Amino acid sequence: MKLVVFAACLVLTLGCYLATRALFLRFRQPLLNPVFLSTLMIIAVLQATGGTLADYQPAKETMTFLLGPATVALALPLYNNRRVLKNQALPVLAGVLCGSLATIAAVLWAGRLAGFARSILISLGPKSVTVPIAVEISRLSGGEPALTAAFVVATGMIGSILGPVLLTAVRVKDPVARGLALGTVSHGQGTAVALIEGETAGAMGGVAMALAAVFTALIAPYYLPLLLP
Known part of the structure; x- marks a missing residue:
């Protein structure tokens, strides 16, 4: 069960980011900033599905770990x-x-x-x-x-x-x-x-x-x- 929740949180985050990035590139509106809008979308989905911060934490830690390689990639x-x-x-x-x-x-x-x-x-x-x-x-x-x-x-x-x-x-x-x-x-x-x-x-x-x-x-x-x- 935990693995399913972990995978779902990863997919949710990636999906929200890709969707909001596409919107930002299409309309170039400030409030469609991918970080800002995807954060709101993730919070809304977690609230609607009864998800908690504790459920999201493992996925967050994995993505935070990837900040290091992403920074090096610059x-x-x-x-x-x-x-x-x-x-x-x-x-x-x-x-x-x-x-x-x-x-x-x-x-x-x-x-x-x-x-x-x-x-x-x-x-x-x-x-x-x-x-x-x-x-x-x-x-x-x-x-x-x-x-x-x-x-x-x-x-x-x-x-x-x-x-x-x-x-x-x-x-x-x-x-x-x-x-x-x-x-x-x-x-x-x-x-x-x-x-x-x-x-x-x-x-x-x-x-x-x-x-x-x-x-x-x-x-x-x-x-x-x-x-x-």
């Missing part, structure tokens, strides 16, 4: 676009560094304006990098790791939905710039959307995601105290 589009990266290495490094600094400063400024407590502000700071690194930064800085993980997921979701729209609104059409912006601000989910836009944007998103994680891990212990009350 090396392929990066290799195919190695000349682009080589020719624009300095702008790429500068853009990701400035973007990492700016996103931390912006969210802390907004949090302070909203009157958030110091621990919440610390938890918010590393929201734009991948969960394992963000959680460790938060823990070492005195934040709440669980809260940081939630902020990271929310940032990826919102950024992958609104990021392409905002970039288009301000007439950013260059795939290098779009990929760097999405990868820097929205980590893996932004990179996934960049890959849908094209191989070059996806490659730059992968580079930005990795560089932003490294930069944030290095600068956060010194940068966060400067911005906090």
Whole structure:
């Protein structure tokens, strides 16, 4: 029985993703973002069938394990676009560094304006990098790791939905710039959307995601105290 439920959850997830991806490619509407819409569909199916998080957990763990190979696979589009990266290495490094600094400063400024407590502000700071690194930064800085993980997921979701729209609104059409912006601000989910836009944007998103994680891990212990009350 458990094996049947496990297989059903895997099929459900894959089916929802393929269906929502097809819708997104067909209509290019922000709210049809595959991650966002497939998540809603999976929740709805589980609710309708009486499924629980515990039922879905084994399938989730299997798919989470595949994130490692999927991240490594980003090396392929990066290799195919190695000349682009080589020719624009300095702008790429500068853009990701400035973007990492700016996103931390912006969210802390907004949090302070909203009157958030110091621990919440610390938890918010590393929201734009991948969960394992963000959680460790938060823990070492005195934040709440669980809260940081939630902020990271929310940032990826919102950024992958609104990021392409905002970039288009301000007439950013260059795939290098779009990929760097999405990868820097929205980590893996932004990179996934960049890959849908094209191989070059996806490659730059992968580079930005990795560089932003490294930069944030290095600068956060010194940068966060400067911005906090």
